Amino acid sequence: MPRVLLVDDEEKIRDLVKVYLEKDGFTVVEHDSGSGVVDMVTKNSYDLLLLDLMLPGVDGLTLCKEVRKTSQIPIIMLTAKGEEIDRVLGLEVGADDYIVKPFSPRELVARVKAVLRRSHPDRLPVEKKPAVLAFPQLVINPESRTVEFQGKDITLTPREFDLLLYLAKSPGRAFSRETLLENVWGYNYYGDLRTVDTHINRLRDKLNVQGGKQLIVTVWGVGYKFEVPK
Secondary structure (H helix, E strand, O other), X not given: OOEEEEEOOOHHHHHHHHHXXXXXXXXXXXXXXXXXXXXXHHHOOOOEEEEEOOOOOOOHHXXXXXXXXXXXXXXXXXXXXXXXXXXXXXXXXXXXXXXEOOOOHHHHHHHHHHHHHHHOHHHOOOOOOOOOEEEOOEEEEOOOOEXXXXXXXXXXXXXXXXXXXXXXXXXXXXXXXXXXXXXHHOOOOOOOOHHHHHHHHHHHHHOOOOOOOOOEEEEOOOEEEEOOOO
């Protein structure tokens, strides 16, 4: 597994990045300040450094310059500063890429893979073919992004498909609207919670079971869950 050193003082950011990278086959080592980063890179074997610009102790730009004196490890900088001069400075001191917060975790994973593909293609995690979800009356194919319901192909929008797939991966588990917004729409999406309700209603219309039973059930006071069709 490729090893990523993630240096960021925001725990929420670290938790989010770690979840998405580990899901794609990376091993993530966390650190919450600039202190000790150079030693960590020198004494350990990492394939990529994710480095926040604004850190307690030593700032990211200084760290990037210090790391570059002894290591050619790929570096992606994370920062809330989106001005052109900040991006240019980060690249000039040796960063390979620059991502501005808030960011989509899916985009971050894609950027990590792109940097590794250029520098160490042999260290990329092996892509696993996504498993088809097969239930009575319902088949969801993540690779082809198709849905078959009661023997017929169902046409879904990209967001409807992502929402159905996310729910169907955990049958019986209730998810809040906030959780669905964060994981289906993305970390940097600032939409109304009613957006979730609208997409749920559209899915229900397209997955209409005779007799009125719904595959996506409202859990009062929580949100929604997927129930296996019978």
